């Protein structure tokens with residue numbers, strides 16, 4: 001019997017080709033996220049699911065899909081999956097680590113530069129016909145070179161962001177529960193400091209932590225109060241890591257200078273005040289959105305799903321305990 005899989009939204013063709021070679025594929029035909037009802041109905045008879053970070057994969061979904069044997073998330077983050085529920089049912093879940101590291105680090109730098117040098121705002125200004133000639137006080141922003149970069153979460157993406165800072169001659173601080181090995185720390189070079197020190201001393205605070213119980217609202221009122229009034233907050237991780245209402249307040253009270261955000265607490269909703277602020281750069285969650293990287297993510301997710309359906313341990317399993325039980 002050929003396995004039936006559901007792909008919840010169109011992904012790059014190379015991923016679909018792998019799936020079609022091994023499975024019977026149902027692809028959600030619309031260019032939008034599936035509603036909960038659509039997802040539960042479509043997954044009902046499926047053996048495998050290729051999901052996106054926008055799909056909630058929880059006990060209710062597993063109950064609606066009694067034949068489901070594997071979930072492959074086409075994302076590095078997997079906070080949309082209730083891992084305990086998957087593990088309890090012996091269902092392996094997978095993610096797509098590594099392949100999007102550099103692309104996400106590139107976008108983090110695009111946000112650092114856009115926020116500090118007012119790129120999006122200056123573009124809007126120019127398009128609005130407001131550019132009436134060079135001005136000595138026009139569109140002044142903050143320098144990036146020579147400043148202090150604070151990286152919260154020094155995993156793969158945090159390290160790739162640090163590497164890119166080399167050309168800007170920055171002092172780089174990081175905070176993490178795990179310390180880098182001394183050789184890596186020296187080669188980047190980065191210094192481990194406690195979270196409060198990082199907030200107090202950094203000109204750019206950039207977030208690269210997964211979303212979990214420990215990191216939910218990691219940055220809130222207390223943290224903004226510690227930051228420099230000239231500092232920028234950059235978030236390409238997950239929206240709920242930042243208390244978005246507290247961010248609005250911090251910006252209104254000039255506790256920080258600006259922000260560059262690729263993710264939001266209640267995507268796709270955004271705190272309406274942010275939309276009005278010129279010193280905030282807003283992107284629609286495109287950290288990994290390059291042609292090359294999205295193709296690699298699709299291939300990786302498809303290979304994970306095919307391996308799991310064959311009963312093998314998929315290369316990027318995030319709940320390997322399921323294989324201990326078997």
Ligand code: GLV
Pocket residue numbers: 053074075076077078100237287288
């Ligand atoms: C994107 O946000 C991802 O987790 O891959």
